[in-house]
Amino acid sequence: MTESHETAVHAEHDHKPHGWRRWVFATNHKDIGTMYLIFSGLMFFLGGAAAMGIRAQLFKSGLELFDPAEFNQLLTMHALMMIFGAVMPAWVGLANWMIPLQIGAPDMALPRLNNLSFWILPFAGALLISAFLVPGGAPAGGWTMYPPLMEQFGASFPMVIFAIHLLGISSILGAINVIVTIMNLRAPGMSLLRMPLFVWTWLITAYLLIAVMPVLAGAVTMLLTDHFFGTSFFNAAGGGDPVLFLHVFWFFGHPEVYILILPAFGVISEIIPTFSRKPLFGYEAMVYATASIAFLSFIVWGHHMFTVGMPVAAQLFFMLSTMLIAVPTGVKVFNWTATMWRGSLSFEPPMLFAVAFLFLFTIGGFSGLMLALVPSDYQYHGTYFVVAHFHYVLVPGAIFAIMGAVYYWLPKWSGRMYDMRLAKWHFWLSAIFVNVLFFPQHFLGLAGMPRRIADYAPQFTDWNMVSSIGGFVFGAAQLLFPYIVWQCVRSGKPVGANKPWEGAHGLEWELPSPAPYHSWQEPPSEAVLAHGAEH
Amino acid sequence: MRRKGGRGDRAAERAEEGPGRCARLGKGAGIVSLAAAMAGAVPAFASGWDLLNMPRGVTNVSTRIYSLHMMAFWVCVVLAALVFGVMIWSLLFHRKARGAVPDVTMVHNTKVEIVWTTIPVLILVGMAIPAARLLVRINNNTDSEVSIRVNGFQWGWQYQYLGTNVSIVSKLSQSSDAASMLDSGTNPRSVPHYLLSVDHPLVVPVGEKVRLLITSVDVIHSWWVPDLGVKRSAIPGFINEASFTIDPSKPGVYRGQCADLCGRGHAYMPIVVHAVSPAAFQTWLKQQESAGKQVSTGEPAPPAAST
Amino acid sequence: MSPTDSARSAAPELSARQRRGIRRTTWAVSLLALAVYFGYMIVTFMQMHR
Structure with a gap:
């Protein structure tokens, strides 16, 4: 860091609006990023509360807590809150915080749009949650919203569709901002193939968002007109086809799951080299693998609907294209492994989460490969095997990566170090009990327990109890997370002038910690760029 | 009700x-x-404790699905053993606490990368062939x-x-x-x-x-x-x-x-x-x-x- | 101090080329999103009236 830059940074330090105006009229990428992360945390705990309700209901055979209709509302809202409220906003929050720091930009390219895309969220979230309060309760058709079932729900049906529209608009605006920023505001010398992988994966994710969120918006709009304006897109009696909704929905839905996981790949690709004290193995291969995964995600949607009676040729096509995804995903896992190989590893909390990601995401990948085989999928489809699979890729996958990212960059954001010992407790409780929670669900699904049922036959009780206990401990362990963050921000030990992680590299570590309110007012020079890339 | x-x-x-x-x-x-x-x-x-796996079932198709499932399962187990084995080896022996020195020159290796792209493709082909056959058989609803x-x-x-x-x-x-x-x-x-x-x-x-x-x-x-x-x-x-x-x-x-x-x-x-x-x-x-x-x-x- | 200060203080740093780039990319990506939305609706509508 040059001396002149340091002074410039400090001169700007106090120039920020105070009080509520700072947040309501926020245009600073760091403030907006923080708000996104807080919103995401809130929704994570609300969605988690719904999950605790689900696991309590399923603790044993025989209906104990909720009426089946209420149970279906819980599971629908759990999914919607977690996907659209927790994971996606968390990634946008991290993008806001990190992309400008990592590419040497002064802010996001469209700061006012950024404000809008965040402030849509609390309203959309409130609308979504208030669906519980209207007569008839929240929609109970699953987050997949298949018609005609979805159309049987009363006042909450249009509310949830409107909430999804808002959440979708917010994501699209966020994605536009990310693309425009990355395309136009990179520091001189920061060519595309010098960008950190978190930026790369987010660029690709943003294109996925642009390409599929409008499809979801179209699908739910058609659902709405079917219900209120007499169209028959998905109504067989009027010449439509319910399966058409499935096709449109999953054309959105599969890229959506990569929207949730690609930025995680980026985060893991930042953390593992840092704590291996070694550059990422196969940087270019990682970029191309991410792009291939994104491309393939558009042509595999049929694997969500192998049992709806598609032509055999279509089933074969979707099986083969799905299996193909294993190749670039494998490349990524191998590259991460090779990065650790002959490194000099240490296990601070971000690395612990990254290593757990590596193992557990891979398990989810293997069950995904099994699910790709159509004949086997005829047995797996709609069972707890599928539930286990996607929770393995989303909880120890996406969510562990988000937590790893927070533990990794929190010292950069706050200038303070969190309580490592507590963070390790948080990690070990999470990593152990996430397996107690989800691993038995593989058994349940194989043994024949369908997903989304409010009550089950007694022979499934034993493993469900194990799973529920895992769920309760996992859920309780997450309460440590906001406490650790709060304690760090309030009274953590200042990290001072040194990098908190000796192996860290990249432009963000060329800035002081905490990162100044206005950073990279002048683009970093080639020397700073080169210094940041050095190990 | x-x-x-x-x-x-x-x-x-x-x-x-x-x-x-x-x-x-x-x-x-x-x-x-x-x-x-x-x-x-x-x-x-x-x-309930012994409910761990898919039933073999009582039709020709269900038995073949079971075999396909078990084949895929064992392929995954073997691959997992290999990949996790390498990871665990690194976690155990390439630790800073044991004085491991990072090999910072190791940034990529085209030969290795070709190998670990090709081998999975071959494994996948090996899995896809029986699956495709069985799929065609299952979807024959004549006679x-x-x-x-x-x-x-x-x-x-x-x-x-x-x-x-x-x-x-x-x-x-x-x-x-x-x-x-x-x-x-x-x-x-x-x-x-x-x-x-x-x-x-x-x-x-x-x-x-x-x-x-x-x-x-x-x-x-x-x-x-x-x-x-x-x-x-x-x-x-x-x-x-x-x-x-x-x-x-x-x-x-x-x-x-x-x-x-x-x-x-x-x-x-x-x-x-x-x-x-x-x-x-x-x-x-x-x-x-x-x-x-x-x-x-x-x-x-x-x-x-x-x- | 205006609440949109950050945007304003950032703006003067941008070159004319960057501003043009931002404008063009924003248009292109926004139109892409709209095209996907209406494209999908139209295709589905045609499918319905096959």
């Missing part, structure tokens, strides 16, 4: 599936095999001997034996229904086949190819019996085909559930299939044809409820 407090005006339990229905068969040739099937079916669910139209509704199944006037409405058995109420006070373990028993099961012959024409009158359901290796969505306005041939040496009772969220009663629409000898099946069918007219005719579903 199934709200707090239960009903209270429930009449005494009617005959469950099974024994009651058996008795009505009279002195058919199939009574022996049916009774044997009943007896054999009861201890099928003992403890069936018995055709049954399956009609899903909220919440139960209606079965229409094509070419006859026999039609069965199959709903959750009353003992399960009563025990499933909130605060019913009944231990589900005391109810035989809780949530997996129906009032009128589907009866099919063993050794003959049975073709199902599956549809729905309201929302999307999914007809699934793991032991038969059949799962197909029931979609309103469209008809899906599926077929199975039960091993002639394996008459018995096979149970399944709806596999697609279909509303409030999704957990409460089980499927029970009685597989009997062809002779017993014919006897049963004739009896149903003559007696069935007043019992249960083709009227399928009650109208969809609003939640």
Whole structure:
């Protein structure tokens, strides 16, 4: 860091609006990023509360807590809150915080749009949650919203569709901002193939968002007109086809799951080299693998609907294209492994989460490969095997990566170090009990327990109890997370002038910690760029 | 149904599936095999801890699906052992605490990268070939001997034996229904086949190819019996085909559930299939044809409820 | 101090080329999103009236 830059940074330090105006009229990428992360945390705990309700209901055979209709509302809202409220906003929050720091930009390219895309969220979230309060309760058709079932729900049906529209608009605006920023505001010398992988994966994710969120918006709009304006897109009696909704929905839905996981790949690709004290193995291969995964995600949607009676040729096509995804995903896992190989590893909390990601995401990948085989999928489809699979890729996958990212960059954001010992407790409780929670669900699904049922036959009780206990401990362990963050921000030990992680590299570590309110007012020079890339 | 407090005006339990229905068969040739099937079916669910894997099932297809599943499983186990082995090796021996020095020159290696791209492709091809073969085999629904139209509704199944006037409405058995109420006070373990028993099961012959024409009158359901290796969505306005041939040496009772969220009663629409000898099946069918007219005719579903 | 200060203080740093780039990319990506939305609706509508 040059001396002149340091002074410039400090001169700007106090120039920020105070009080509520700072947040309501926020245009600073760091403030907006923080708000996104807080919103995401809130929704994570609300969605988690719904999950605790689900696991309590399923603790044993025989209906104990909720009426089946209420149970279906819980599971629908759990999914919607977690996907659209927790994971996606968390990634946008991290993008806001990190992309400008990592590419040497002064802010996001469209700061006012950024404000809008965040402030849509609390309203959309409130609308979504208030669906519980209207007569008839929240929609109970699953987050997949298949018609005609979805159309049987009363006042909450249009509310949830409107909430999804808002959440979708917010994501699209966020994605536009990310693309425009990355395309136009990179520091001189920061060519595309010098960008950190978190930026790369987010660029690709943003294109996925642009390409599929409008499809979801179209699908739910058609659902709405079917219900209120007499169209028959998905109504067989009027010449439509319910399966058409499935096709449109999953054309959105599969890229959506990569929207949730690609930025995680980026985060893991930042953390593992840092704590291996070694550059990422196969940087270019990682970029191309991410792009291939994104491309393939558009042509595999049929694997969500192998049992709806598609032509055999279509089933074969979707099986083969799905299996193909294993190749670039494998490349990524191998590259991460090779990065650790002959490194000099240490296990601070971000690395612990990254290593757990590596193992557990891979398990989810293997069950995904099994699910790709159509004949086997005829047995797996709609069972707890599928539930286990996607929770393995989303909880120890996406969510562990988000937590790893927070533990990794929190010292950069706050200038303070969190309580490592507590963070390790948080990690070990999470990593152990996430397996107690989800691993038995593989058994349940194989043994024949369908997903989304409010009550089950007694022979499934034993493993469900194990799973529920895992769920309760996992859920309780997450309460440590906001406490650790709060304690760090309030009274953590200042990290001072040194990098908190000796192996860290990249432009963000060329800035002081905490990162100044206005950073990279002048683009970093080639020397700073080169210094940041050095190990 | 199934709200707090239960009903209270429930009449005494009617005959469950099974024994009651058996008795009505009279002195058919199939009574022996049916009774044997009943007896054999009861201890099928003992403890939950040993429910770990997919059932092998009783059709050629279900057995082949099981083999494919196990093949894929072992491939994954071997790959996992290799990949996790390397990771664990690094975690143990390449630690800073052990004084490991990072090899910072290791940034990429084209040869290795080609190898770990090619080998997975070959493994995948090896898995795709048997899967594709089996897929084509499963979707061959021709040459069936018995055709049954399956009609899903909220919440139960209606079965229409094509070419006859026999039609069965199959709903959750009353003992399960009563025990499933909130605060019913009944231990589900005391109810035989809780949530997996129906009032009128589907009866099919063993050794003959049975073709199902599956549809729905309201929302999307999914007809699934793991032991038969059949799962197909029931979609309103469209008809899906599926077929199975039960091993002639394996008459018995096979149970399944709806596999697609279909509303409030999704957990409460089980499927029970009685597989009997062809002779017993014919006897049963004739009896149903003559007696069935007043019992249960083709009227399928009650109208969809609003939640 | 105006609440949109951050945007304003950032703006003067941007070159004319960057501003043009931002404008063009924003238009292109926004139109892409709209095209996907209406494209999908139209295709589905045609499918319905096959």
